[in-house]
């Protein structure tokens with residue numbers, strides 16, 4: 001940009017004195033941020049700092065109580081996201097909002113269809129999508145079904161979708177949380193190209209190394225207000241973390257093995273069919289059944305999975321989302337029928353209900369905290385009891401023991417640093433990271449024998465992440481067996497005693513976390529490096 005244009009270029013976004021209050025909480029207080037056009041601007045802050053609230057205000061989902069918003073120098077007031085889209089703002093949410101059984105083209109135009117004589121003008125939509133994809137280096141095939149796309153491609157479709165609606169300012173909410181390192185590189189390349197085209201990107205992230213790698217400017221929010229605007233060339237990840245948290249961070253771990261010889265969970269020949277569950281014919285055992293189904297041309301979501309987790313061990317499962325990890329968790333929890341054997345402490349639990357499995361001591365941190373982890377309309381203490389109704393502290397005789405449940409919720413709030421006004425607060429009023437901390441605390445309570453931890457620190461800030469890692473390590477040292485599924489490769493490598501890679505429903509490689517780099521792991525996960533058990 002020449003000095004002249006620099007002098008005349010108006011900021012893409014100016015937020016001045018933004019304040020937003022919720023009952024009992026000031027989520028945003030006097031926030032001031034200026035985002036220059038054609039830049040990538042990162043917003044960082046610990047859980048509950050107020051980032052999402054601010055982005056919702058900028059996208060017209062919430063109204064500020066005070067303050068002004070200017071877009072390209074003009075003051076605006078949004079009532080709904082449509083108003084924000086109208087002036088060129090687009091939002092890519094963390095959880096993709098695409099329809100799986102529609103094509104890329106259909107997903108992109110959905111809700112903004114070009115019509116000719118009252119009918120969908122597919123030809124002009126296709127032309128425009130191809131043109132947008134080429135201009136911004138976002139390669140996708142418009143005719144592919146979304147269900148056949150990998151995570152990185154789906155994200156590109158989401159970005160194209162907002163560009164198609166004319167966005168010049170893009171808000172990305174934790175865009176790298178679900179990507180492997182290679183995909184992160186591609187996304188960043190895309191963002192650089194968007195920038196070169198003069199578009200502005202605002203993005204929220206907890207991964208500070210990545211923020212430093214891509215951002216042109218960084219704003220730090222702490223306890224609802226802007227505490228610093230920093231130049232990424234002038235700070236380290238550690239300094240940035242300390243600015244966020246306002247104190248020093250815990251130091252790195254020691255890696256002493258606590259793995260015992262006692263098997264807590266044994267999974268044998270676990271197999272899940274894509275087109276529903278059909279019990280095997282009489283006389284056919286589990287071993288070899290997957291091979292038989294394969295020969296019959298059946299598509300398998302889980303393909304003959306066998307492994308064990310011993311007491312004191314964390315077994316990590318690495319995989320690009322959609323390679324069978326959800327099916328694996330659901331089969332172990334008894335949510336989804338499967339062929340094969342699941343044994344807990346030597347007992348066959350394959351035919352037990354989910355509730356019975358939980359009562360037998362399986363803790364479960366689910367991957368989707370909104371659908372499976374929390375009742376958003378219920379209070380925190382009621383959520384503490386959820387799924388644990390039949391156990392202490394919830395149960396007294398046939399009644400729920402409210403007093404004990406509330407006291408235990410308070411204990412979790414303190415031990416896991418859940419930021420909330422009280423145990424009576426509704427779960428929906430907590431920030432995403434604080435909801436996650438509550439679930440982790442609940443599932444670690446009551447001495448589980450075996451814990452499934454799916455993305456245990458997704459969406460939590462660096463301080464809380466270190467605390468959750470500590471809790472997991474301590475529990476492991478006390479004999480807990482953990483199955484850790486995570487998209488965060490540093491987390492997998494840092495916590496696991498062994499890492500298994502899942503690819504197209506199969507366990508294809510067993511790796512030593514002390515010897516593997518995130519890049520190599522990413523290679524196995526995407527199939528670029530062939531595993532040793534390919535059939």
Ligand SMILES: Nc1ncnc2c1ncn2[C@@H]1O[C@H](COP(=O)(O)OP(=O)(O)OP(=O)(O)O)[C@@H](O)[C@H]1O
Pocket residue numbers: 022023025026027045046047048049050051052053054419428429430431432433434459460461
């Ligand atoms: N609808 C709501 N009702 C009441 N309080 C809310 C609501 N939404 C957010 N809050 C509160 O506002 C504060 C800021 O939350 P926000 O979700 O903006 O944080 P965040 O920085 O995005 O956190 P995270 O990194 O955990 O997602 C929190 O204390 C939260 O509990």
